[in-house]
Amino acid sequence: MLLALYHQLEIDMTASTYDAAMVRVFADEGGYTNHPKDPGGPTNWGITLADARMYWKADATPEDVKAMPKAVAALIYREHYAKPIRYDDLPAGFDYSALDAAINSGRARALQWASKALGITSTEIVLIVRSAASVNDKVALIQRYWQMRLSFLHSLRTWSTFGGGWGRRCAQGEAAAVRMWLSVGAELPAPEARKRLDQEANRAKTSAAKAATAGAGSAAGSAAPAHLSVDLSHLGSGGKVATAILVAVLIGAAIYFIRKFIIHNQRAAAYAAS
Template identity: 50%
Template sequence: MAVSSYDAALTRLLHDEGGYTDHPSDPGGPTNFGITLADARRYWKGNATADDVRALPQSVARKIYREHYWNALRCDELPAGVDYAVFDYGVNSGIGRAGKVLRRILKLSDRTSVVSDDVVAGARACAAPDMIVALCAERLAFLKSLKTFPVFGRGWTARVNGVRAAALAMAESRALAPELGEASPGKAVVPATSPAVTASTGAVIAAGAASAAMTSRLQVALMVAATAALAALVIFLVWRWRHRAEQEAATLVSPLPGGERSRT
């Protein structure tokens, strides 16, 4: 993956995470730039407090995200768009869950969350848009199963929808700027042993493929319609030119008494 892929993904993630929060319903507790107190203690200061989290430099958050989320999930080796979808999932719900869901989508054992060489190879062999759609569908289904969804559900749903749209754009090598709106605080985290509550991954991937095929057919239809319209315009212009030429020729031959014509 290009280095810029991480930069674009991190820009969007920081926008979604926002600044300092300490919502009573958030299992992450004091959080800044999406970095929880637990992460601050694990990766920055062993005795960090809520005040330390509030004063956390963004540079520290960026380093934590790069080393302990992006690199841990081997996002540099995943297809464009898939890397961002997996990365954001890992930050919001834990790298363990993100890794397991990625493995499940690739029909590999999810008894482990390790992003192995087999996972990387499988991801590269699949259509990125289908994987992105499946990842986001599993993620949203999981979020809806959480007891905190009534509190954070609106923000989480908007975030997943935004991630899906941006990831699909990345897969097509297009940049999609973050939309202005409310941040989506609240970590969607449960014990790693909890099963994911999702629809059939195969059905989701099939739906993604059908959607892509429909988009392709629509593009072809639009191209055919545009070509037909252009051909009609050319025919009209040719007819108009000939009509004018005939009118001009007629003005050069005016009728005279006796049926004779004046010729120049």
């Protein structure tokens, strides 16, 4: 019964990017985990215990989640994630972007990012679908979306634990989504799509180089007062406070640009490998 419904859903889900999207989703989500810092708790194939109880077994246990067949997770993703965001009606690449975000951060947040990326205030899916279809530069739309997602993830307390994986997922996901649009949505020949991906890789490399230069300048500026300790010792309390604030600002700027350098380096590598 379950397999029959799954195969029927395969027929219903006609977007040509969906199979490739789900390969990426399952690779990113992996198998069973129960990390103490993950608020989702017991999770398998990306399906949390809460989702398992909501969409599969009302009394599911962690052991049930651990033994969950992949086909069950695939069915949940189709029925309760892909269909509600009207995956088939979104532009190629943007469809995968929204789906992966919904799976990783929730459907509501995925739609909020979609509306912001589109420059509209409504999160109603019908308006998102209509607006996305009318956007001329789908590549820029996709890139804005992943930038918003990454910024959100970086703000979470658990970034120090999961940030490495999230950063790679966003960089590689953005590149994969852009490739989907170029190949499936814009229907560019393979050589033309490859040329555009290489251009995006080069843009990301340029951004990384600029961030590295700015970060080095900020780091040098924050280190300068240390060499002036004798002079600074004669400053009044107000001068010392101002100097401390300046150093803190420069250190913060250096950290910001280092983070940008890492992000754009990951993006460049992802586009080059896509």
